[in-house]
Amino acid sequence: MPDDSFSAMRQSIIDGAPDTASSLAQQSVASGIAPIDAINNGYVPGMHHVGEQFAKGQMYLPDMMASAEAMRAAMAVLDPELKKLGAERPMAGVVVLGTTKGDIHEIGKILVGTLLTAHGFRVHDLGVDVSGEKFAAKARELNADIIGVSALLTTTMRNQKGVIEALEKAGLRSQLKVMVGGAPVTRRWAEEIGADGYAKDAMSAVALARELMAQKTQSSLAESV
Amino acid sequence: MRPKLELLDKALIERILEEAFQLIEDPGVRVAPYVFDLLRGAGITVKDGVAHIPEALARRLLDLAPRGFCLYNRHGQPAVRYGGDDVHFDPGSSCLNILDPETQQARPALAADLVRLVQVAEKLPQFAAQSTAMVCNDVPPEIGDWYRLLLVLWYSEKPVVTGAFSATSLQTLLELLALEVGGHEALRQLPRAIFDVCPSPPLNWSEFASQNLVDLARAGVPAEIVSMPLAGATAPVTLAGSVVQHAAECISGITIHQLAQPGAPIVWGAAPAIFDMRTGKTPMGAIETAMLDVACAQVGKYLGLPTHAYMVAGDGRVIDAQTEMESGMSAVLGALAGINMISGAGMLDFLACHSIEKLVIDAEAIASAQRLIEGIEPRTDSLAVAMFAQTGLHGDFLKLKETRALFRKEQHFPSAVIDRGLPGVDGATPDILERARQRVEELLSTYERHPLPSEREQEMIAFAEREGKKAGLEGLPEILHPEYAPEPGLI
Numbered sequence: 026m027p028d029d030s031f032s033a034m035r036q037s038i039i040d041g042a043p044d045t046a047s048s049l050a051q052q053s054v055a056s057g058i059a060p061i062d063a064i065n066n067g068y069v070p071g072m073h074h075v076g077e078q079f080a081k082g083q084m085y086l087p088d089m090m091a092s093a094e095a096m097r098a099a100m101a102v103l104d105p106e107l108k109k110l111g112a113e114r115p116m117a118g119v120v121v122l123g124t125t126k127g128d129i130h131e132i133g134k135i136l137v138g139t140l141l142t143a144h145g146f147r148v149h150d151l152g153v154d155v156s157g158e159k160f161a162a163k164a165r166e167l168n169a170d171i172i173g174v175s176a177l178l179t180t181t182m183r184n185q186k187g188v189i190e191a192l193e194k195a196g197l198r199s200q201l202k203v204m205v206g207g208a209p210v211t212r213r214w215a216e217e218i219g220a221d222g223y224a225k226d227a228m229s230a231v232a233l234a235r236e237l238m239a240q241k242t243q244s245s246l247a248e249s250v
Numbered sequence: 251m252r253p254k255l256e257l258l259d260k261a262l263i264e265r266i267l268e269e270a271f272q273l274i275e276d277p278g279v280r281v282a283p284y285v286f287d288l289l290r291g292a293g294i295t296v297k298d299g300v301a302h303i304p305e306a307l308a309r310r311l312l313d314l315a316p317r318g319f320c321l322y323n324r325h326g327q328p329a330v331r332y333g334g335d336d337v338h339f340d341p342g343s344s345c346l347n348i349l350d351p352e353t354q355q356a357r358p359a360l361a362a363d364l365v366r367l368v369q370v371a372e373k374l375p376q377f378a379a380q381s382t383a384m385v386c387n388d389v390p391p392e393i394g395d396w397y398r399l400l401l402v403l404w405y406s407e408k409p410v411v412t413g414a415f416s417a418t419s420l421q422t423l424l425e426l427l428a429l430e431v432g433g434h435e436a437l438r439q440l441p442r443a444i445f446d447v448c449p450s451p452p453l454n455w456s457e458f459a460s461q462n463l464v465d466l467a468r469a470g471v472p473a474e475i476v477s478m479p480l481a482g483a484t485a486p487v488t489l490a491g492s493v494v495q496h497a498a499e500c501i502s503g504i505t506i507h508q509l510a511q512p513g514a515p516i517v518w519g520a521a522p523a524i525f526d527m528r529t530g531k532t533p534m535g536a537i538e539t540a541m542l543d544v545a546c547a548q549v550g551k552y553l554g555l556p557t558h559a560y561m562v563a564g565d566g567r568v569i570d571a572q573t574e575m576e577s578g579m580s581a582v583l584g585a586l587a588g589i590n591m592i593s594g595a596g597m598l599d600f601l602a603c604h605s606i607e608k609l610v611i612d613a614e615a616i617a618s619a620q621r622l623i624e625g626i627e628p629r630t631d632s633l634a635v636a637m638f639a640q641t642g643l644h645g646d647f648l649k650l651k652e653t654r655a656l657f658r659k660e661q662h663f664p665s666a667v668i669d670r671g672l673p674g675v676d677g678a679t680p681d682i683l684e685r686a687r688q689r690v691e692e693l694l695s696t697y698e699r700h701p702l703p704s705e706r707e708q709e710m711i712a713f714a715e716r717e718g719k720k721a722g723l724e725g726l727p728e729i730l731h732p733e734y735a736p737e738p739g740l741i
Binding site for chain 2: 079082085086087129130132133136178179180183208209211213226227
């Protein structure tokens, strides 16, 4: 009865229930459901629903954080199964996130990471007080598509520029997109420092990331032509 | 009777303090290496960057902090009294953007905007103090801290609420203040400025915040702890839990400060907010944010300390009914709570934007709040009977000498920003924004700058040119001084 299973998986994400999400994942593996089907037909639709409800103001941040936790719990079971099959989860893009050097604020960035994950991006969060060099090293290691740099303070906002410079120095700038955000950050600032995009909140960061991925795909298509 | 707002009963305050003292001991408070030796010297265990402060020691140090002190104006007269239930207001500070007076669209603030704001605030008696209100985007960021202060000192005689964004810029700011007042000892005796110092929630005194506390204490210049728990994000979701965290951050800050210099002036200040669970925003105009401000101040008052809070800010993106409803309510609640310094007027959009037009509207809300806390006085031996004895049932109270003698005490008269149907105002300008614009222009047109003694100005200019040059600043934006301007183009 995969349909019932998928529906329960979806619900475990909406309920923000990591234990249920994890045990349903284990059951699905045991009963021979393909991990990719569990992901695409069960868990991802749950996360989509959560994202939509949040965007409408009908779901709240603590609920969404719990849903993201449930998603992680399910993936902790299913990712190794996918690997065994030599497959990988389809994803919207690889994002490296972090708060800029000298800044220890990360609520906004965590929200962005949670929502990006909910929308199918593979997110690596470097945490706070991250140097440009660290961003560059991680981007190289993961072959990242997008770098997201957050800053809360007017003083540390300047270090967003330093991240872009570090990416240039590492010769990575042309291969990836940089998006910036944080309370003092404006579109104008993003343009001034040569970032590819600015988002004013977590939901618009998802839209921006999708747009940047589309741009990236187009430009690589153009190159290949 | 002075009307008063309290949100906590004694038993709850005691519980809040009990838990705050528990927190500063375990899990403790993250502190920076700058204060490790200072804390260890007092017997505090500092392990892995975390100080575990015993309650008994913290209580002794709280007792050393002064119950009150003054900020002085440029003439050395006391102009702001911290302590007790005195209430003062100042404009919000360090804002990046301004609502352009013409377009009413947010844009980066410039030095000229700060000067306009200072001139307007100088003319408004509702503001007992100025603030270094905006980040001037046309000034290199590395000298932004002291340049803002220079502009305020240049154009104002009122006390100043300011702050440093780094440990090194604090020394430059102190140097500038000492130049203005005539030396470091004079600055200690007659401080004109108070410095906001912010712990990072939860329970973290960063390197520059730790250093600011110590350096300010040793310089004898007042410090204002601005603890900002965000309820539900960087602090417990419950208002009571966030007030506990606020108290723990303030007590640990005062511990560091008083160990550096016992008896140095310090303020129990707050800029808390709730964390909106739908948007992740931190609404300054939310009623719960105002409740946090009032409750945090009440705990400080219980300990006998001077208080501060960040209020009178609204969250609308333009000057509209929401923005002003929130700002007005907040002004009234802050005044009723008897908070010594209430910062935030003029600000909107979650503190992202300043507006001079909003500042003059807020000034009207503040004036009403100030009238409110004057309360209702009997004023006459007979409250009403003696007046009735004169008028009988005719009701000609307008003619009574009591009316003429007392109406100015009883009634506050707002400026033309508030539409009371004054001839030439009603109908001609039904839009409050337009009336606010007119008020701003009127205040600016009557503003007159009072220069400092010329040798002091000369020293300040020389200082600013020297420090400015280091950051590649050309000329001194908005400092118009023909005698000392290096180039005619600057005048």
